[in-house]
Amino acid sequence: MSESLEKTQLSKVKRGAKRALYDKATAFDIIDSALMCHIAQTQNGQAFVIPTCHWREGDYLYWHAHSQARNIRGVIGEPEKICINISLLDGLVMARSAFHHSVNYRSVTLFGVPELIEDKAEKIRHFELFMDKVSPGRWQELRPVNDAEVKATGLARIKIEEASIKMRAEPPKDDPEDYNWPVWAGVIPLQRSWGEAETDPLQSESYITPNTPSAF
Numbered sequence: 017m018s019e020s021l022e023k024t025q026l027s028k029v030k031r032g033a034k035r036a037l038y039d040k041a042t043a044f045d046i047i048d049s050a051l052m053c054h055i056a057q058t059q060n061g062q063a064f065v066i067p068t069c070h071w072r073e074g075d076y077l078y079w080h081a082h083s084q085a086r087n088i089r090g091v092i093g094e095p096e097k098i099c100i101n102i103s104l105l106d107g108l109v110m111a112r113s114a115f116h117h118s119v120n121y122r123s124v125t126l127f128g129v130p131e132l133i134e135d136k137a138e139k140i141r142h143f144e145l146f147m148d149k150v151s152p153g154r155w156q157e158l159r160p161v162n163d164a165e166v167k168a169t170g171l172a173r174i175k176i177e178e179a180s181i182k183m184r185a186e187p188p189k190d191d192p193e194d195y196n197w198p199v200w201a202g203v204i205p206l207q208r209s210w211g212e213a214e215t216d217p218l219q220s221e222s223y224i225t226p227n228t229p230s231a232f
Contacts, residue, residue: 019040020038021177021178021181024127024178026178027127027179027180029182032182035183036180038180038181040176043126046102046104047124048231049122049232050104050231052067052068052069053070053077053100054066054067054068056098056100056101057086057090057098064086066086066087069150071146072176073142076174076175077100078145078172080143080170081169082170083168088171089170091130095129096129097128098128099127100127100174101123101125104122105206106119106120106206107205107206108204108206109188110201110204111190112197113197120185120205122181122183124180124181125180126176127179128175128178132171132172133173134171140161142171150229151228152229187203188201
């Protein structure tokens with residue numbers, strides 16, 4: 017039986033509760049299937065939402081940014097609770113009325129107080145984990161990171177515990193009197209795929225194209 021997420025006043029889904037889940041394994045799958053998340057935080061009464069790439073190890077979601085970036089500097093000192101959302105669009109739901117059009121999607125929203133990771137060896141280990149998510153096996157081929165790069169890059173994490181999942185994977189739900197309306201209705205799935213690699217115009221040698229990730 018899968019471990020459950022913590023359901024709190026913040027994480028409990030109130031609107032569309034029938035689409036809510038609190039299953040940690042499902043949350044992990046959504047997190048691992050996406051490359052980008054959006055981090056919401058407040059500073060001096062002003063709300064900010066910052067998109068960034070993320071990865072997961074165990075029960076923690078990690079992200080990196082420049083050491084002076086807002087989503088890293090906000091972790092220094094006494095950080096406040098933040099909110100992170102990850103969403104995947106799976107298809108367009110085409111109904112018989114404009115009102116009942118929708119989308120099929122998977123989404124996870126997390127709450128928690130972030131932690132800053134400052135140990136050099138741990139930072140480098142996580143840089144490799146992140147690179148392996150972006151392009152499996154590429155880290156070993158790259159020029160090794162140097163001290164200046166490690167210092168310039170901040171690393172933070174949040175524990176995946178206070179969170180909720182919301183998802184839709186259904187055909188359209190029309191009003192009964194509209195089911196005979198003469199228009200096509202159904203789902204148009206979104207199919208994701210990486211395009212053909214485009215070589216850097218400044219590169220003169222020919223090399224093997226890197227691996228692409230399974231995440232989007």
